[in-house]
Amino acid sequence: MKNRAAARGPRKQPAYLLHRGDALDAYQGWPTPTTMISDGAYGVRGFHGDTIGTDRIAEWYQPHVEAWSRLAGPATTLWFWNTEVGWATVHPLLVQHGWDYVQAITWDRGITHIAGNVNGKTIRRFPVVSRIKGTMRRAAPRVHNPSSLSAAHLNQKPLEFMRRMLNAVTDPGDVVWEPFGGLASASVAAVETGRFPCAAEIDHDFAEIAAQRLDDALAGRDQETEDLP
Numbered sequence: 001m002k003n004r005a006a007a008r009g010p011r012k013q014p015a016y017l018l019h020r021g022d023a024l025d026a027y028q029g030w031p032t033p034t035t036m037i038s039d040g041a042y043g044v045r046g047f048h049g050d051t052i053g054t055d056r057i058a059e060w061y062q063p064h065v066e067a068w069s070r071l072a073g074p075a076t077t078l079w080f081w082n083t084e085v086g087w088a089t090v091h092p093l094l095v096q097h098g099w100d101y102v103q104a105i106t107w108d109r110g111i112t113h114i115a116g117n118v119n120g121k122t123i124r125r126f127p128v129v130s131r132i133k134g135t136m137r138r139a140a141p142r143v144h145n146p147s148s149l150s151a152a153h154l155n156q157k158p159l160e161f162m163r164r165m166l167n168a169v170t171d172p173g174d175v176v177w178e179p180f181g182g183l184a185s186a187s188v189a190a191v192e193t194g195r196f197p198c199a200a201e202i203d204h205d206f207a208e209i210a211a212q213r214l215d216d217a218l219a220g221r222d223q224e225t226e227d228l229p
């Protein structure tokens with residue numbers, strides 16, 4: 001599969017890289033990251049290819065963790081998104097590959113982040129954050145009858161969250177890896193804040209939306225607004 005590079009500035013340096021395919025085929029060609037934002041399998045059937053439970057989740061991450069560990073720098077920060085059980089299950093694999101644990105951050109989504117696919121008055125679970133809607137596609141195995149109000153991607157993260165994560169550990173010009181891009185929220189925030197994102201997304205339709213968002217960010221066009229509690 002191919003890398004897509006979009007240019008910024010008079011010397012046509014790429015402003016981001018987007019690999020439309022398996023991240024495993026992209027890592028080798030990416031520059032050393034200052035930070036990586038991993039938002040991959042959760043074991044909740046959250047996207048096509050997610051595992052059904054956490055039993056196989058370490059196996060799912062293993063080739064990625066091996067590549068990250070080989071290609072990261074000594075000061076690279078890895079942000080590893082997951083459920084508490086997913087993280088706990090993958091943690092020994094990360095430790096085995098030399099990653100030092102720093103801290104766990106719990107995301108209190110708050111009621112303002114009500115999901116795209118549920119009724120806010122009747123929801124009986126904590127909501128999923130989502131914003132882009134209306135692709136009418138089954139975004140994940142557990143989405144059966146997508147409507148125009150359905151989320152384009154069940155796992156789209158708020159840009160403000162991504163900005164905070166980047167600001168915490170990177171400076172302008174630093175390289176940010178987003179191997180499981182989805183709609184490339186981390187990379188959009190990276191473009192906005194002058195970092196250099198390298199993203200991959202294996203699903204063709206998600207990669208299309210990601211590319212559009214990245215181009216919008218590059219052109220300074222407004223992204224969806226999202227507040228964090």
Ligand SMILES: C[S@@+](CC[C@H](N)C(=O)[O-])C[C@H]1O[C@@H](n2cnc3c(N)ncnc32)[C@H](O)[C@@H]1O
Pocket residue numbers: 021022023024039040041046047048049153155156157158179180181182183184185186200201202203206
């Ligand atoms: C949890 S979602 C990421 C959502 C993203 N953080 C956002 O804000 O939109 C995980 C994504 O990783 C993609 N994916 C899974 N395995 C992949 C792989 N080996 N290489 C590239 N993308 C992959 C899936 O298609 C899915 O869209």
